[in-house]
Amino acid sequence: MAKVRSPTTAVPVRNAFREQQWQEAHERYLVCARTVFERLGYHGATVADIVVAANGSRATFYAHFRDKADIAACLFERTLPSGTAMYHRVVEFPELNREIVRAWLDEQVLGFWSRHRVEVEAVNHAMAADPAVAARHYQWIVDAVRLAGWPGTGVPTGLTRASLLVLQLERLCYHWLVRGVEHDRDQLLDILADLWFRELTVLGEDRP
Template identity: 80%
Template sequence: MGHVSSATTAAPVRNAFREQQRREAHERYLLCARTVFERLGYHGATVADIVEAANGSRATFYAHFRDKADIAACLFERALPAGAAMYHRVAEFPELTREHMRAWLGEQVLGFWAQYRVEVEAVNHAMGADPAVAARHYHWIAEAVRLAEWPGTGERVGLTRATLLVLQLERLCYHWLVRGVEHDRELMLDILADVWFRELTLLREGAPR
């Protein structure tokens, strides 16, 4: 006699399938949003452009995202694990030296910003349009610093100093690598290495309050 599936076993299968469909739709809209933002820019792009690129519907879009600023924020969130891993590598240096700092900045930090240029530009415009996205962005930075596990960031003063250091770097990289403000690359790396080496040394030694 054949096996008859009960309603209780069929329901989880259906729910798992729907969840997979939901995740796939969410990812499709994000990928299409990136393509549209890259082609038209954040301000030139519309929700209709993203929906058309995804071959979807407005109803499906709004089931996943609040608006254009929200999808830009969610797009940037996809880069956060890579950013957190990048900052965590500093804690793995065998020795904190200016040379290690400069190499990390030149190879990994600048590479990260080049790779995620579209996401960074979109979320920066979204922050200007939506204070909630700006608040999310600050939370992301603080969380990335916390996950980096740098010595000295276990207390509030150290965490605040480290967060400000990352915010300063992000502002520079945004204007330099995303908006195209010209800088001498070698000179800028020298200055950044000096600043980061000094600040991380203070964190490790315990900065005065």
């Protein structure tokens, strides 16, 4: 006699397949949005351009994203795990000194913001257009700092101090590496190293 399968046993398989389809479509739109933003700029790009690049439909786009600002925000969100991992390396320093901080800023932090200049530019324009995206962005920074686990960030004042430090760096990188404002790299790294070494030292002293 053939084994009778419970009606519920196939549901997880179907749900898993649908979830995979949803994730693949979501990722495809994000990849295509990055290409479109890089080619046309945030203001020049339209939802229609992204839909065409993804070989999709407007209905599918709006099933995943609210609008152009939302997909720009989601595109920036894709960078957050690697950004959090980068900031977490601070707690892995063999010791906290200015030279180690400067090397980390030079080799990892500035490289990160350069690699993700398309995402940074898109989300900055999206924040200007949509207050909800701006609120999400600030929360991303706070969450990244919290997950990085820096000493002193377990209390509100330390978390705020560290979040402002990251926000300040991000604004600098936006104007310098994305918008093209000229700076002497070595001079700027020296200033950043002084600032970050001092602030990280203060955070370490304020640990609960």
